[in-house]
Amino acid sequence: MADNEVLNDPAAHFFKSGNVVRNDVNSRLTPLRDALHSACPKGVKMEYDLWYDSGNGSIKGYLYTDLMSSCILIRAANQRYTNSVMVEASHHHITPEADMVWDKIASQSDDKYALLDDVKPKDFVVFLPGTNIAADIVDWKKLNRAVEQGAYVKPHPISAPAVIAKLVNDYGEERVLPKKASGHYYLENASIIGCCTNSEMGLLGLIKEKSVYIFDLPEDNHMRTYTSIYRAIKVGDNFSGEKLKRIISAPYSGFVSVFHSDWHGRILSYFNHLKEVPHVASINT
Secondary structure (H helix, E strand, C coil): CCCCCCCCCCHHHHHHCCCCCCCCHHHHHHHHHHHHHEEEEECEEECCCCCCCCCCCEEEEEEEEEEEECEEEEECCHHHHHHHHHHCCCCCCCCHHHHHEEEEEHCCCCEEEECCCCCCCCCEEEECCHHHHHHHHHCCCHHHHHHHCCCCECCCCCCCCHHHHHHHHCCCHHHECCCCHHHHHHHHHCCCEECCCCCCHHHHHHHHCCCCEEEEECCCCCCCCCCCHHHHHHHHECCHHHHHHHHHHCCCCCCCCCCCCHHHHHHHHHHHHHHCCCCCCCCCC
């Protein structure tokens, strides 16, 4: 992995996704990427699509990932502050702009990868994580029960052949969907979806008014890409679309969409919100 991997860099995506081609629609996120790197506090790393916890009450770096083909999520590389920002944002008042952004994400989202949509819709689909973390995060007993209740399993587009073979052996070929079929198409046409907290699919499912279930192991306490959001919007056994909309409203949440009228201001607001936290330089300036 290179130290300078960034969003929409072909080399970076090749090392992460192999020969699974990215959707061209992601190019609209490039201006946000550039503004994000420019706004990052001097001397502090800004890294793409990974996670680490610097701990000790200080911030040694920032991380970001792209989602829903129209948004980026910024996180401090510190579990304490990542969680606290998201909880605070989940109580922010809902703005008229957030209603607009919500509707545009619902109508204009697309697959992260260039995938096939010549498939038949299913009512209940569980989207699995990639091979690298599936064994560590998936609650297989819960997945077994879901399949018994009629769920279909959608492997991640970059799943290894051995994973597909195991899924087919466990659930039957008729219950395992093609890994290179469009996840967006399945989500759009399902009424119930499942995923793990590394996945944006549950968040997009809420925006599209689907019933959402999380398939993480109960004992898994690791921070995944969207863990802080799922925790902040959980109410009882369910996930609150209203709280997610509050996060989309809060200018300091780190959730930034191309559809926000002042997306650059939202990037600046995130860093400003954490300016009183001790920062530790992680790169030479």
